[in-house]
Amino acid sequence: MTIRVLVAEDQAAVRAALVMILRAEPDLEVVGQAADGEEAVRLALELRPDVVLMDVQMPRLDGVSATRQVVAAGAAQVLVLTTFDLDEYVYGALRAGAAGFLLKDLEADALVDGIRTVARGDGMLAPSVTRRLIGTFARPERQVGPEVREAVAGLTPREREVLACIGAGLSNGEIAGRLEMAEATTKTHVSRILAKLRLRSRVQAAILAQDLGLMI
Amino acid sequence: MTIRVLVAEDQAAVRAALVMILRAEPDLEVVGQAADGEEAVRLALELRPDVVLMDVQMPRLDGVSATRQVVAAGAAQVLVLTTFDLDEYVYGALRAGAAGFLLKDLEADALVDGIRTVARGDGMLAPSVTRRLIGTFARPERQVGPEVREAVAGLTPREREVLACIGAGLSNGEIAGRLEMAEATTKTHVSRILAKLRLRSRVQAAILAQDLGLMI
């Protein structure tokens, strides 16, 4: 079964080169070409390719926005291709739902390999991008220890609700209003929460709630 | 210039196979072999290879912990290799500072390619891992709006320091101590920050600092 590819690239010469590379592969079929983002989205919805090879810089609609639309429609896997290794492009494309991000300085082999990888649902990144992504992922050592997790588990349901409100940045009065209790009661709960979690202020409780993904 | 590799793998047969694959490459040199994690760390510190090929499951010291020690010592780039594609292994290894994570079902080509990639300081992940990493990265759409970003940009350097301290959960007194200013001054800064960012309490400022990745 061949992999159906849509090539979206505004520079005709580059586009022709890409198409030529892909046509040389027996398992790849170029089903369409787009010269701008709008055309890319339109053709992706119409042709339903397996993979869209998407340039970032394109007229009328940039590649990142086009990627977002194609992915939102579930039309295809998107492999983003660009000349510039900018964080802005990388993160934008990945947040937009791209399955891969390659730089144009790559070999033909790596490109077709990337297309095959993306087509079967996996991800493919340029090596330099991979390293940065690992870096940004590894940094958040904001993992909370198990002893904190059990302390939170030791809270009563009501106290957890209050903690969530603290994590949302509410004052005692606002919490009282939202949970329909007197402000004095809220204070009681807050005090208990701080004591149980060994914290000294609601600010620390709010940060903890953030780290634990509590809040509303 | 050849790439010096240390192979850490407890199963002798697998280790032998890996070494054989690497020896077939003219630009790779296997400078050492380890059968457990402790030996891997010891040899990495002693031999200072370019790359450590590290198995996850090993006796005496697991691969993730060994990776952490090797990376902490700055002894080598670590490429983790495992049979099982478990989130726990992947995230553990990457947080420990691994430059790459491959699965043992790969081709010999992909392995040597990965070693070369890691050796030059880039990252290399198995395709399925790449996709999951992209997924976990893209999800946090806790992106704050641009208007908030410029509001933060409008803070003075000193105010940003204070904001970072607030994000760390410090009280005004503690901030004053850390930044060597009077508590009254701290309060002044806090008030300015809240006014500029249109917030009503330091708790909200702390949450914002968290989202922006400020803090210490």
Next chain:
DNA sequence: GCGCCGCTACATCGAAAGATGCAGGGCGGG
């Protein structure tokens, strides 16, 4: 039934927090 626990409520009090006004010193641009 009785005790324990969780939720609620209120009062009180000291400690933070936050707003506001005033002021001096350093520093760059007009």
Next chain:
DNA sequence: CCCGCCCTGCATCTTTCGATGTAGCGGCGC
């Protein structure tokens, strides 16, 4: 040189927090 901005400091005052004690009420297990 002077003006404006930033950082710093201090004082004052109100509000909010947080701790602590007391207490009523409903559910649950023994």
